[in-house]
Amino acid sequence: MLRRSLAGVTMVVLLLGGCGIPDQSGVTELGPGPSTGTSSGDGSSRARVTRDSTSDRQLFVNNYLRAAAGDAEGALERVREYMSASARTEFNAPAQPRVIRLTDDPLINQDQVTIYYELIGTLAKNGSLDPATETTEGQYEMTIAEVTGDGLYVTSAPPFLLLTDTALDDFYEERTIYFWNTEHTALVPDVRYLLSDVPDEQEPTIILGWLINGPATWLEDAVEALPDGTKLQGNVPAIRNDQLEIALSAQAVPTKDAEAAMERLRIQLQWSLRRLLPEFLDLKIGHQEPRRYSGVDYLDSNPANRLVSTPDRYVIYDRTIRRLAERRVPDSDRGTLDTVPGLSTDDNKDVSRAALSMSGTLMYAALVTGSGKSERLRVGGAPGGETIALREVTGLPAGIGYPVWAITPDNRVDGAVGLVIAGGNLWRFRAQGGPAQQVAWPGEGGQISSVTVAPDGHRVALVVGGRLYRAVLTISGDGLALTGTQQLDPPFKTVTAVDFSGEGWLTVGGERYDNGRVAIMNVSIDGALQLPVLSDIGKRSVDYVTSYPANPSSSRPNGGSVLYSTGTDAWEALSTNVEITAADLAGPAGQQRDGLVPSAPLFLN
Numbered sequence: 001m002l003r004r005s006l007a008g009v010t011m012v013v014l015l016l017g018g019c020g021i022p023d024q025s026g027v028t029e030l031g032p033g034p035s036t037g038t039s040s041g042d043g044s045s046r047a048r049v050t051r052d053s054t055s056d057r058q059l060f061v062n063n064y065l066r067a068a069a070g071d072a073e074g075a076l077e078r079v080r081e082y083m084s085a086s087a088r089t090e091f092n093a094p095a096q097p098r099v100i101r102l103t104d105d106p107l108i109n110q111d112q113v114t115i116y117y118e119l120i121g122t123l124a125k126n127g128s129l130d131p132a133t134e135t136t137e138g139q140y141e142m143t144i145a146e147v148t149g150d151g152l153y154v155t156s157a158p159p160f161l162l163l164t165d166t167a168l169d170d171f172y173e174e175r176t177i178y179f180w181n182t183e184h185t186a187l188v189p190d191v192r193y194l195l196s197d198v199p200d201e202q203e204p205t206i207i208l209g210w211l212i213n214g215p216a217t218w219l220e221d222a223v224e225a226l227p228d229g230t231k232l233q234g235n236v237p238a239i240r241n242d243q244l245e246i247a248l249s250a251q252a253v254p255t256k257d258a259e260a261a262m263e264r265l266r267i268q269l270q271w272s273l274r275r276l277l278p279e280f281l282d283l284k285i286g287h288q289e290p291r292r293y294s295g296v297d298y299l300d301s302n303p304a305n306r307l308v309s310t311p312d313r314y315v316i317y318d319r320t321i322r323r324l325a326e327r328r329v330p331d332s333d334r335g336t337l338d339t340v341p342g343l344s345t346d347d348n349k350d351v352s353r354a355a356l357s358m359s360g361t362l363m364y365a366a367l368v369t370g371s372g373k374s375e376r377l378r379v380g381g382a383p384g385g386e387t388i389a390l391r392e393v394t395g396l397p398a399g400i401g402y403p404v405w406a407i408t409p410d411n412r413v414d415g416a417v418g419l420v421i422a423g424g425n426l427w428r429f430r431a432q433g434g435p436a437q438q439v440a441w442p443g444e445g446g447q448i449s450s451v452t453v454a455p456d457g458h459r460v461a462l463v464v465g466g467r468l469y470r471a472v473l474t475i476s477g478d479g480l481a482l483t484g485t486q487q488l489d490p491p492f493k494t495v496t497a498v499d500f501s502g503e504g505w506l507t508v509g510g511e512r513y514d515n516g517r518v519a520i521m522n523v524s525i526d527g528a529l530q531l532p533v534l535s536d537i538g539k540r541s542v543d544y545v546t547s548y549p550a551n552p553s554s555s556r557p558n559g560g561s562v563l564y565s566t567g568t569d570a571w572e573a574l575s576t577n578v579e580i581t582a583a584d585l586a587g588p589a590g591q592q593r594d595g596l597v598p599s600a601p602l603f604l605n
Helices: 057-064 072-080 085-090 165-171 200-213 258-272 297-301 331-336
Strands: 005-009 027-030 046-049 098-102 107-109 112-123 129-147 151-156 162-164 172-181 187-195 243-248 280-285 291-293 313-317 320-323 351-359 362-369 376-383 391-394 404-407 417-422 425-430 437-439 448-453 459-464 467-476 479-487 492-502 505-512 518-524 530-534 544-548 561-566 569-573 577-579 599-603
Touching (some): 057 129, 057 151, 085 151, 098 165, 129 479, 162 165, 258 280, 258 297, 313 351, 320 351, 351 599, 362 404, 404 448, 417 448, 425 448, 437 479, 492 518
Parallel strands (some): 005 129, 098 162, 243 280, 448 492, 492 544
Antiparallel strands (some): 107 112, 129 151, 172 187, 362 376, 376 391, 425 437, 448 459, 459 467, 467 479, 492 505, 569 577
């Protein structure tokens, strides 16, 4: 990730004041009440690491950088407990913790402490992590002192509540709430952070509060908030008799098209509360009689719920799209598997890159064919089982990248829209072909080198000038627009490729900032958290990565299948990087040609 600024913050040293706090045990057990930042995981008790839990200065500083974790109302006081009396009086930080990633261990020189960090963003009271508006790598200065018999104290500190990314991961859990897109065709995920020690019976009230307060800022243009005046009528009672009771004010359902609005509301609540949802949801609006809902019919309103556990995988081999055999399929069965749905043999020729998508009963294809100045994009869609009539997309400049389908309706091909990079810019194409339309990039300059669209059809991730961004795709007049653009700060010096791996996660390839080696990681949608996919694949750049996203009904946040390209070579990310060869193709071995290697891997999404 390229750094745009370097900030060094030096704090005024405050005088050490006596505290008189006895040196007792390092862990204090607390009963019910506000969270203290560490969790037993079941909400029944919470263990707090106190100021006097250690005399080791390194551990003391690390504990200080975790103290802000917990309920938002008590964060300032928890951090002040680490401070001397005079420092505590002077410390008045903004209420929202700054989430930072340590780029090195804190440097401690007697009482002087230097914290090397990069700023990820701020954690809002509503559980949303807002990326920093300006990516910053720098250092904070603070001082500590030891009082004989009374332990260590912070005597000066940066004027912020600081929270490390590891503390965020340790003390919070991701929760996804949902808002309807503005077309009312599908739900769009909105990922929040919930304290892991919040009791289950309190979680519905918290989630309803998040929904009522509206979507995250970056999603606002693409989704519909609940109607103004929507309020929760008291706290949500604990689940009993396998039913969850929710009472909302009359404003929650507008009088116009009330039945359709009520249906959307209950589906939105069922998805947002799905982790705790019992058999019955009893929903009361204003003074109306409660309505009871049960079953799983609501699941279809989230496109990601259609994702399968074993996706079809393809590569380009000998300028044709070829299916990859499943690793558990015997060689004797491979001859029946080499098919590409919707494509005729005549159309599946001279292909360099492709995108395949299925939505309901409709199949969509986008193929980049030809080479050099004769390269072109051909697209189309058709009902499943029928052959797609491919039509050319006109007006694209040279340098066509990987196409991606964005909006794929279940019921009509002519409503489908895709995106493709050409000439370093982003372009929209329609399933019926015809003129491409440039989609303006509202962010900082630089060539766009990678783009991916989430299954919801609105959330987008892009690589621009080696930096990672998120945005939303909105319908603007007769075209599309990118809004809500925010730069993310994953642990990469330079990002080269990105794809969605789950509702709240991205698969990202690039050069690591710590050792300069190329890696692939799963990164949270806000850039704060990361999980290794391949920690070190050498020095060859990842030109393209594709990850089949996890179904939100599964227990995993990320999909289990990642394919990528380095140059003309195609790879699969397993426990290590495994090159895809002609031996991995479905179909008879006789169809393979010496000297040719598969490239440009893809999934049927």
